[in-house]
Amino acid sequence: MTLTLPPKLPRALKEALASLYDDLATAQRSISVSCHQCGACCNFAEYDHELWVTNLELAYLIETEGSRAAAGTGVCPYLQNNQCIARIGRALGCRIFLCEQHAIQMETLHEAYFDRLRALAEEYDVDLEYGEFLKSLGELKE
Ligand code: SF4
Ligand code: SF4
Numbered sequence: 398m399t400l401t402l403p404p405k406l407p408r409a410l411k412e413a414l415a416s417l418y419d420d421l422a423t424a425q426r427s428i429s430v431s432c433h434q435c436g437a438c439c440n441f442a443e444y445d446h447e448l449w450v451t452n453l454e455l456a457y458l459i460e461t462e463g464s465r466a467a468a469g470t471g472v473c474p475y476l477q478n479n480q481c482i483a484r485i486g487r488a489l490g491c492r493i494f495l496c497e498q499h500a501i502q503m504e505t506l507h508e509a510y511f512d513r514l515r516a517l518a519e520e521y522d523v524d525l526e527y528g529e530f531l532k533s534l535g536e537l538k539e
Contacts (some may be wrong), residue, residue, distance in 0.1 A: 399536040400452040400528045410521045421510050430499050436479035442471025448530040453523050454488040461486030467531040
């Protein structure tokens with residue numbers, strides 16, 4: 398499915414999303430979960446997994462970090478020298494996928510924070526759509 402980006406996000410919605418992401422980071426710290434930012438899971442082809450995002454997360458990422466075209470290599474275009482250059486705007490799945498530890502807690506956190514994201518979308522009349530990240534970047538409709 399080709400994702401349709403919502404119109405420019407209102408400031409209050411961007412602040413609410415930033416707050417959601419901050420709260421998630423706090424929740425992860427409280428259970429001593431951390432990502433040491435090796436970048437391995439951002440090379441989707443090599444890591445053999447997919448990142449799925451909503452149009453709301455994608456709009457926030459692009460408005461915060463700028464748009465970058467996927468190069469067709471199976472690597473996230475926001476990964477440079479194995480480092481994410483989109484730390485502020487990155488999607489929920491980027492923040493929740495932790496490779497080694499606490500898989501059950503991570504799943505629970507993902508559900509809880511995705512529910513918050515869905516509630517925000519409803520509050521701001523964003524029709525939530527869901528798509529695979531690299532494919533969606535390549536097919537964006539505005
Ligand atoms: S946005 Fe950052 S964390 Fe997310 S996949 Fe790309 S490089 Fe990795
Ligand atoms: S979640 Fe794991 S694999 Fe992905 S960047 Fe962090 S430490 Fe590396």
